[in-house]
Amino acid sequence: MKPTVAAFPATRLRRLRRTPSIRAMVQETALTPADFIWPVFVRDGEGIEEPIPSMPGVVRRSVDLIGQAARDAQALGIPAICLFPYTDPSKKTEDCAEAWNPDNLSNRATRAIKAAAPDIAVMTDVALDPYNINGHDGFVEDGVIVNDRTVEALVKQALSQAEAGVDIIGPSDMMDGRIGALRSALESAGHSDVLLLSYAAKYASGFYGPFRDAVGASGALKGDKSTYQMNPANTDEALRLIERDLQEGADMIMVKPGMPYLDICRRAKETFAAPTFAYQVSGEYAMLQAASQNGWLDGDKVILESLMAFKRAGCDGILTYFAPAAAKLMGG
Ligand code: PBG
Helix, strand or coil, X not given: CCCCCCCCCCCCHHHHHCCHHHHHHCCCCCCCHHHEEEEEEEECCCCCEEECCCCCCCEEEEHHHHHHHXXXXXXXCCCEEEEEECCCHHHCECCCHHHHCCCCHHHHHHHHHHHHCCCCXXXXXXXXXXXXXXXXXXXXXXXXXXXXXXXXXXXXXXXXHHHHCCCEEEECCCCCCHHHHHHHHHHXXXXXXXXXXXXXXXXXXXXXXXXXXXXXXXXXXXXXXXXXXXXXXXXXXXXXXXXXXXXXXXXXXEEECCHHHHHHHHHHHHHHCCCEEEEECHHHHHHHHHXXXXXXXXXXXXXXXXXXXXXXXXXXXXXXXXHHHHHXXXXX
């Protein structure tokens, strides 16, 4: 539908922008703390909050501090936390067995959050990279990232997360067939209420660099992830992946990275009308923080503006390291 606009001066569009209350009345999109999923890094030890140099303002927390972080997030109105483990290099192996250890960092952190703040939703990541000696999301055989054997391992990883009590499982690995395999394994194991938020359209992006520092995968990674993550030049392929994952049993889908891929968010929401999330990734966070710290950008302003852009593009929510800061800016 094309908006009707009478000729000037019958129409003066600035009338609608004259005062704050008029602007508020005609605002089309809203951002609230309920739109956020907060990604949090966990590590071993006690009483540790360790800064991540390439993500100023973000820390790795020891498991004993994660409950308080969850209570703080809940008090700010943030509905979900997403856990990422910084696994001790000595626990990284070729067979990635730490990924389904019931007492691994991710599972211990899940239980700690459930004990401290039972109402906040816990999301975990399904992919082998934090546990893999070579930094890849899947098993590597003769230099090739193999699909089907990886999916079997992802199922074990997801079941151990479900046992620990997670609400949402986020497969970020981009293997084929994993959503169907995870969904049927969860059903058979009595975890039929666990949600799958598929990283369906995940691009092979340079914007993940600081995250790989945060989980200690940067040094380990050999080669790149282009044989499983998407080519940044493609958009139809994103729709095929999203449709496939929804048909296999994904409850929600994600586009990642965020800001450089808002066109994909818009197409995804318009095509499938499914719960659609974007991940404002570590590199996006680092760029905005670096420029703000240099006084080149007004940090408070660009945090909220960048997050509003996702809502405007059709997203239902955003994974963002800014979640607590943004919630505070919104008066939460
Ligand atoms: C890996 C994973 C990545 C991120 C989330 N899960 C990195 C990658 O694919 O290399 C990136 C998140 C970010 O950059 O903030 N399974």
